[in-house]
Amino acid sequence: MFRLSIPLRQALSRLTLPVLVAVAFGTMLLGKADALIAERVRVLLGDALAPFYAAFAEPARAVREAVSDVPALLVLREENARLREENERLRRWQSAALALEAENTLLRRQLSFVPEAAPSFRTARVVADAGGVYARAVLIALPPDLSVRRGQIALDERGFVGRVTEVGSRSARILLATDMNSRIPVTLEGSRARAMLVGTNGPRPRLQFWAEGTRPAEGERVVTSAEGVAFPPGLPIGVVRYSASGSAEVEMFALLDRLDLVRLFDFGPGGILPPEAVARPEPRGRR
Numbered sequence: 001m002f003r004l005s006i007p008l009r010q011a012l013s014r015l016t017l018p019v020l021v022a023v024a025f026g027t028m029l030l031g032k033a034d035a036l037i038a039e040r041v042r043v044l045l046g047d048a049l050a051p052f053y054a055a056f057a058e059p060a061r062a063v064r065e066a067v068s069d070v071p072a073l074l075v076l077r078e079e080n081a082r083l084r085e086e087n088e089r090l091r092r093w094q095s096a097a098l099a100l101e102a103e104n105t106l107l108r109r110q111l112s113f114v115p116e117a118a119p120s121f122r123t124a125r126v127v128a129d130a131g132g133v134y135a136r137a138v139l140i141a142l143p144p145d146l147s148v149r150r151g152q153i154a155l156d157e158r159g160f161v162g163r164v165t166e167v168g169s170r171s172a173r174i175l176l177a178t179d180m181n182s183r184i185p186v187t188l189e190g191s192r193a194r195a196m197l198v199g200t201n202g203p204r205p206r207l208q209f210w211a212e213g214t215r216p217a218e219g220e221r222v223v224t225s226a227e228g229v230a231f232p233p234g235l236p237i238g239v240v241r242y243s244a245s246g247s248a249e250v251e252m253f254a255l256l257d258r259l260d261l262v263r264l265f266d267f268g269p270g271g272i273l274p275p276e277a278v279a280r281p282e283p284r285g286r287r
Contacts, residue, residue, distance in 0.1 A: 119232075121155075121265040122146050127171070135201045136179035137165070138259055140172050148172050154262040159236040159253030160184075160224060161262055176256055177237065178205050185227035186237060186250075190220040194227060197237065197250060203257070204241065204249040216240040216248045232267045 124140040142148055154161040154174045162182065166173040175182055182199035186207070193214035199205045207216055216222075220240045226233040238250040 119265050119267045121263045122148075123261055123263050124148075124172070125261055126259045134165070134173075134175055134179050134181060136176040136182075136199065136256075137162075138174050138176065138262075140174060140262060140264075142168075142170055142172055148264055149266075153231070153235070153265045153267065155235065155265060156254045156259060156262055158255065159238065161254045161256065161259065164264065174262065177252065177254075178203065178256060184231060184237070185225040186222050187225040187233070188214070188216055188220050188240070189223055190217055194225055195222075197222070200249075204243075204251055207240065207248040207250060210248075218242055222250050 124142060124146065126138045127141045128139040129137075140154075148164060148167050150164055150167055152164045154164065160177060162174045162176040162179075164172050165175045177184060177197065177199060178201065179199040180201045182197075182205065184197040184205075186195050186197045187193070188195060188210070191214045193211050193216075195207045195210035195216070197205050198208050207222070210216060218240055222237045222240060224231040224233060224235040224237060236253050238252040238254075241249050241251045243249050
């Protein structure tokens with residue numbers, strides 16, 4: 001094998017840097033002297049190296065995507081765990097509901113219970129946010145074949161809306177439960193305590209006059225009471241929410257700020273409502 005002498009290797013090592021500098025300087029001069037040649041060289045180098053870049057770019061892209069997907073995978077894992085827990089809770093509630101339904105059916109059979117007829121209702125469209133005497137009221141259009149009387153109760157697909165206060169030949173006005181002139185006797189479903197729902201002209205009416213020792217619980221459902229035979233019992237109104245000042249308010253089930261269609265129920269002079277005639281919507285989340 002041919003071997004270089006030590007002095008020659010030392011001389012070559014000293015010349016390496018100057019030669020590289022000279023080659024780089026010469027390349028710069030060549031590029032300045034003839035831009036077309038430099039461009040062709042760059043194109044040829046790009047064409048030659050493109051397959052290698054492509055071969056290395058694909059694994060690099062896969063690695064970047066995998067790294068970027070890690071947070072999403074962690075969130076998805078947490079979401080799956082939450083959904084499994086909710087499904088398990090819903091299955092428990094379903095089992096409890098089926099057991100209660102079977103027990104209720106058995107008890108009614110033993111008592112020879114005769115359910116009352118469901119109340120009749122008609123549907124009307126809200127055409128305006130009425131002003132006038134009341135701050136929170138809506139105006140509904142009455143078709144020619146629709147007979148409405150004062151005192152009828154209005155509900156949307158979620159729950160209690162208000163009562164009819166004025167009736168004309170082609171329209172009627174509904175006083176909403178949030179108006180300050182509204183007073184509705186209610187029952188707290190959890191404790192079965194009675195209270196009064198008072199409108200505030202705001203989005204949430206306020207609970208007042210509940211019995212001592214039966215403070216409304218956060219999230220407790222509120223329904224109408226038959227106290228005074230003014231309202232039928234069991235109409236869903238909303239859930240209890242406490243304001244920043246500590247006042248017990250009710251977050252309404254009904255979408256009073258986006259009313260389109262309302263159902264006008266005629267419960268008769270006694271205001272009797274069979275429990276199975278009213279839907280039980282789930283409360284909306286806190287805004």
